Amino acid sequence: MSQATAKAPTVAATLRAMRRAGAAGEPVPAATVAEWYSALKGQLYGMQKAVRYECRPLHTTEPWLEAQEGDVLQARKRGLDVRALYLHPPAPKEQHRWPPDSNGDGDGHCLACGETEWLAGPDCRPHPPLRDHRSSMPFRITWMLEPLEKLQHLTKHMNPLDRAKWRNETTYLIDRIKDHEKGSQP
Ligand SMILES: [Zn+2]
Structure with missing residues (x-):
């Protein structure tokens, strides 16, 4: 497990690790890719409300059928495998602007909103200028x-x-x- 994702499996940390791996140009172990996947899936979809739940008996390849509320809540008791379907997460409205000399360690601050790179959420929301x-x-x-x-x-x-x-x-x-x-x- 890579250190960055073990400590803080946030979207920003994961993307940073992916960017670093891409820059390094070395093959990435499958376990690391799996970690990135679960971090992104958990962070991007985990807190989102599913638009539809589907279920099928555990350990089968039967077609997925729409699940009722009880199927989801008592999936284990009913021996069901449940999957949640989500919409795609909304595209970020405004991209952060990182300083051009940012060295990729995530310490840079967005030029528009001032967020630290490693903490920043997906959207850039600059503060309105203080009016005197x-x-x-x-x-x-x-x-x-x-x-x-x-x-x-x-x-x-x-x-x-x-x-x-x-x-x-x-x-x-x-x-x-x-x-x-x-x-x-x-
Ligand atoms: Zn920003």
Whole structure:
């Protein structure tokens, strides 16, 4: 069993292993192919709702017949072999865009949605760009308060001399802005 699929038999891990094997150009052991198959089947079809169940007596080659609910739930008791038929999984809507210099180890991040390659699901869903509502409003001096207060807070990491200087600066500006706001209120 290959390590990657033993640890995380996800679609991404399996595809990665397949890609690596293809790049290596060496014959792949049948057991590995079987692993890939079961990982892909389990991951792609396992959580999908079957569109139809069929059954036939165990260990026979009789034709598959549509199974009733009881046949599926009590397949063992009734001595039935049950198979589930699925639709094809929907094609991914949007493909991820991996960085061109991605070295194939799965550590790359999608350029569109930022997902890590080895974790990414089939669809790429980029986050809508964060809209800064300030850009559609007239500038307000109070917007400086938060960054200034943050700056003031960060002065604790400075050496004593810088700390005193920048704490003074930020405190002065914060106070002036607050005074201004008080003064300009109707
Ligand atoms: Zn993506």
